[in-house]
Amino acid sequence: MNTDDLNFAYKVRHALNDKLDELPASTTDRLAQARKMALARKKAHVEVPLAVRVVKTELAAAGSGFMSHFNWLGRWGMLVPALALVVGMVGIYQYEQQERIADLAEIDAAVLSDELPLDAYLDHGFNAYLTRSE
Amino acid sequence: MATDKELSDFLENVERRAFKQAVYAVRKDESALDIVQDAMIKLAEKYGDKPAAELPALFQRILQTTILDYFRREKVRNTWVSLFSGMGPSGDEHEDFDMLESYAAEEGSEAAESGADKFERQQTLDIIDAEVQKLPARQREAFLMRYWQDMDVAETAAAMGCSEGSVKTHCSRATHALAEALAAKGIKL
Numbered sequence: 001m002n003t004d005d006l007n008f009a010y011k012v013r014h015a016l017n018d019k020l021d022e023l024p025a026s027t028t029d030r031l032a033q034a035r036k037m038a039l040a041r042k043k044a045h046v047e048v049p050l051a052v053r054v055v056k057t058e059l060a061a062a063g064s065g066f067m068s069h070f071n072w073l074g075r076w077g078m079l080v081p082a083l084a085l086v087v088g089m090v091g092i093y094q095y096e097q098q099e100r101i102a103d104l105a106e107i108d109a110a111v112l113s114d115e116l117p118l119d120a121y122l123d124h125g126f127n128a129y130l131t132r133s134e
Numbered sequence: 135m136a137t138d139k140e141l142s143d144f145l146e147n148v149e150r151r152a153f154k155q156a157v158y159a160v161r162k163d164e165s166a167l168d169i170v171q172d173a174m175i176k177l178a179e180k181y182g183d184k185p186a187a188e189l190p191a192l193f194q195r196i197l198q199t200t201i202l203d204y205f206r207r208e209k210v211r212n213t214w215v216s217l218f219s220g221m222g223p224s225g226d227e228h229e230d231f232d233m234l235e236s237y238a239a240e241e242g243s244e245a246a247e248s249g250a251d252k253f254e255r256q257q258t259l260d261i262i263d264a265e266v267q268k269l270p271a272r273q274r275e276a277f278l279m280r281y282w283q284d285m286d287v288a289e290t291a292a293a294m295g296c297s298e299g300s301v302k303t304h305c306s307r308a309t310h311a312l313a314e315a316l317a318a319k320g321i322k323l
Contacts, residue, residue, distance in 0.1 A: 005309045009281040011323035012312060015262040016282055020150045022259075027163065031149040034171035039142055042178035 136186040144189045145174055148283070152197055155278055158267045159201045169204055173197040194279055194293040258321055265315045269308050272296075276304035277312075 120126050136144070149170060156166035173196045181192045266274060272294070279290040280301070291298045316323065 008313055008323055009309050012262060013281045015259050019259045019263050020154065023150055030167050031153060031170065034174050035145045035149055038145060038174035038178040039138060041175050042141060042182035
């Protein structure tokens with residue numbers, strides 16, 4: 001970047017800084033509030049007596065274990081219903097297939113156990129089959 | 135290690151610029167405020183014990199990550215919303231986003247003040263602000279970190295997760311794009 005570009009960039013910077021002064025009070029208040037909140041969180045790490053620190057660490061470990069378990073649940077929370085849905089769909093498909101096979105088997109059994117229709121004896125192929133089987 | 139005072143001063147110094155950076159990226163004031171708050175809390179919680187000199191680069195990195203997280207969440211949310219809402223009218227505010235409208239809406243605080251110079255200066259600032267927002271995201275990030283947040287090339291590269299050469303390229307392109315856009319509108323800085 002040459003000097004002209006740098007000058008230009010710094011003029012833009014100046015303009016952007018000027019624009020910052022126009023932020024509404026509600027926004028600056030909210031930012032100040034957020035800053036205070038962040039600083040309060042930092043205070044939690046301030047030096048504490050050793051005994052207290054040990055207890056705190058243990059509690060934090062227990063808490064974080066619980067929380068991580070909870071996070072884990074949250075993260076997989078979407079997957080479990082999706083899996084249940086897939087398993088359900090596969091189950092329904094299998095059930096329908098079984099039903100269809102059972103229906104076909106019933107029809108086959110009915111056809112096989114019925115007496116032969118008269119037309120069957122007019123069929124040359126069938127006659128040939130009968131003579132061969134005799 | 136940064137003292138409470140140092141951290142507080144740093145956050146106070148950077149919070150408004152961080153907010154504008156987030157607004158440039160997400161285009162929603164409320165979301166930008168949430169992002170800055172999250173970034174501040176993460177910095178204080180996780181890196182509050184770092185030396186004060188390291189805070190700017192760390193904060194920028196956290197801010198960029200938080201903005202990315204926001205976009206990821208939005209993407210997931212939009213996927214589910216579009217999945218379940220079906221044929222409803224499109225509610226994507228980014229599609230018909232009109233820069234001028236949003237900036238017109240933000241104005242008003244200085245309505246009482248008048249005068250041609252004041253008005254012209256105000257207009258110029260608004261146009262510069264809008265043109266910065268129109269820059270491609272990576273160019274804008276590099277430009278703002280280098281020239282607004284006073285970060286050096288190495289820090290900017292680390293925060294953006296790219297090479298120093300890329301940072302220089304982004305900055306140069308952003309500067310030229312801005313200069314051209316402003317010149318086209320008759321603004322000379």
